Amino acid sequence: MADRVDRKTWVQAGIFMALAFVLIVVDLVPLDMRPSLWVAPDLLLAVTLAWVVRKPTYVPVLVIATLFLMTDFLFMRPPGLWAALVVILSEVLRRQHREFRNMPLLVEWGTVAFGVVAITVVNRLVLAIVTLPQAPLGLTLIEMIATILVYPIILLIAHFVFGVSRTSPGEIGSKGQIL
């Protein structure tokens, strides 16, 4: 699986990285410096998880680690912690991605939602243990719920715009590799 990678996978991995880059840049554009009362969903996380569940070969673990470490640095988060949690969650989902193929959407959504809640809670717990200042609880909860709610929409966009959808049974790559 790891040794046979066809061109389509490379292209799709490139597209994923470009998409991630756009999402990061959109977050960074300085439009309004007033603190907001609501929080947009963590689109980068939702997109990454959707891609991992649907087509794990498009998002190598090293890409996820680099990407989230970079956002840790850019967004002034404690560096490494959130990246480590996202890598762990993505690995858990990656291991289950074959089972997801035969399951209804709700199960997949529920698993992802559980994962997002878990890493948010663990993140806050660790920050509390090492006595670091925390983000306001309300905002964190809003962001978490928004991320979970936006997940199905991301799946639709992934399917119709980027052509990233569940692998159908018996589908193989252009080099004959098992997906």
Place this chain on the structure above:
Amino acid sequence: MARDKNSEDYVGPIRRLLVGVLVLALIALFLVWRIDSPRVERLRAAAIDTVVPSFDWAMAPITGAANLISDFQSYQQLREQNQDLRRELQQMKAWKEAALQLEQENAKLLDLNSVSLDPQLTVVTGVVITDSGSPFRQSVLINVGARDGIIDGWPTMDAIGLVGRIAGVGQNTSRVMLLTDTSSRIPVTIQPSGQKAILAGDNSLNPPLEFLEDTALVRPGDRVISSGDGGVFPADLLVGQVALGTDDRLRVRLAADYQRLEFLRVLRSQPHEEIADPDNLLAPEAEFFGPAGINPASLNASELTDG
């Protein structure tokens, strides 16, 4: 499906090991950051310094589109705005006249009293490149850094009021922690009562005032300026106006326009001269003329021997 699992078997354990190492490395970085924050923060500043300026081309279209929309909205209100501005201008002319007179009077009085004020502050102006990207941190990145002589802790203003302070300097960029950030604490004075307080950011647009001695003396509408206590900031920078929050706490309506921060002025704030050894402030001992019994030098000496 069974075949899939088999084919993965020889890759699986190695991959798992590598991922484990990766996760451990990330957690190690986090722990190092927690234990030895300045070093990793410098790494962060360096990373941002190299990465962010190259984002410029990608941000231009988004900023352009946003500006287009806001311009379009403002065209609609152009006439209304024009009238408002005219009216405001009339009032301002009157104020300007008053201010000029007061300035002259002030200069005369200062001259009469021969007061020496703080030396004039010089500024470096920077352009905002990015914001913090996270809803939980209130900071912006500006395009001046160590190359331009920026030093950590310097105050930053927009045209009118205080915006924040420099927290993190890279070679070409530096980060401004806004007054609204949860870790921002600024010593302020409230005029006209002269009460001292701490302006504590709490991730809301109007940060609350803390450690106020007597809240009865402070009324909404009072001017809030930086106090210069603790030598952190130069004194007398305009911060904003006192306002009563919906939670019945005294808050500050910031004078700086947080909706559009574009150009920021970083004030080159000179640190206060510190008086390290107060003993030497006393004038050198004058020659003593008079009876030896009350010579202060001999008195001191006798005290020392007694003690």
